Amino acid sequence: MSGKPVLHYANIRGRMEPIRWLLAAAGVEFEERILKTKDDLQKLRTDGFLLFQQVPMVEIDGMKLVQTRAILNYIAGKYNLYGKDLKERALIDMYVEGLADLNELILHHEFKPANEMEKDLANILDKATNRYLPVFEKVLKDHGHDFLVGNKLSKADVHLLENILWLEELKPDVLAKFPLLQSFKARMSNMPNIKKFLQPGSPKKPIVQEKDVPAVLAIFS
Template identity: 75%
Template sequence: MSGKPKLHYFNGRGRMESIRWLLAAAGVEFDECFLETRDDLLKLQESGALLFQQVPMVEIDGMKLVQTRAIGSYIAAKYNLYGKDLKERALIDMYVEALTDLDELLMHYAFQPADKKEQYLANTVDKATNRYFPVFEKVLKDHGQDFLVGNQFSRADVRLLETLLMAEECKPDILAKFPLLQSFKARISNVPTIKKFLQPGSQRKPPLQEKDLPKVMKIFNIGQ
């Protein structure tokens, strides 16, 4: 039996992507079990493996963990990506929570009706560039270190890089006014485990394509 973590989700980003990023950053190999149909999810629910009937679910260390934040916290703590003390952990959590809010906006773009996509994207870009990115630019300036918290690579750095790259997919010049975020992106992209994850052929997922939307919506019974 494999000792690798096993990830249960559909073959796409969604809420599992931040977990894939975190495991990859820690240098941990993982297996994936993809939900291909609505029946796959129903069978998993009926098996009792999903505590709250939802995925993502990660099998790790003899546990079947659900709830994205809980999974991320466990992985970060296990692999020393969670700061050196309680204060650093609080900062990491604060930054990750904010980035999760922005990620949700970016993820939902694909699900917008065609006639609302342009306005939705404009609103998301506005929030990214006026509410979120200025904060992280200031944090990097005030902190004066290579990383967001302490002087150690953490899950906050991983999540910020993931978010920056997602935002650039929506608007390639979105970081134009944020030189420290640009430097951060280049620096963290060169962390060896991250660099490997960014290479073609890794388990990083591409943006959700319009052709894949009906399948995903059917699996999760969205709009039914």
């Protein structure tokens, strides 16, 4: 093995996408072992690599880590994206947990039945624009710096940008009422490592197309 982290997941965003984002923001190259069938997932289970029988699983530093938040925390700590002290880490965790709640809504959207899509999208946008985005607009205003915590990039910033861009795929003008978040998005998107990740051909995954949903669901069923 090359020494690069190895990511085991299906070829979709899902719960692995925040991990891809964080590694990319840290400038860390990684490899992917794409699960294409249910048998691929079952082999990982049979081989004893999945502590709780679930992916994502990331091989890094001689470990086979599972559970998304544990993986993200390890990467953030390893690559200095987790604040300078306990107080900053508490703020980062608080913001990230809020973003995880928003992300949970978004990532399930592409798998909703067609007759529920419109209602589900309305719910996502309502919560995004009335509950979550106003919080981060206020944090940026009150904090007065380019980043959410301290004056240095953290995993909270990376997760916020990921969710903003995903929301904009669902509704391009979602940031219309949030000028500080618009500026934040522009700044973050131009950071060299992130800019590279946003280019075509990067490991960043697209939204799942309707025609591909059955094959994806079959892997995890």
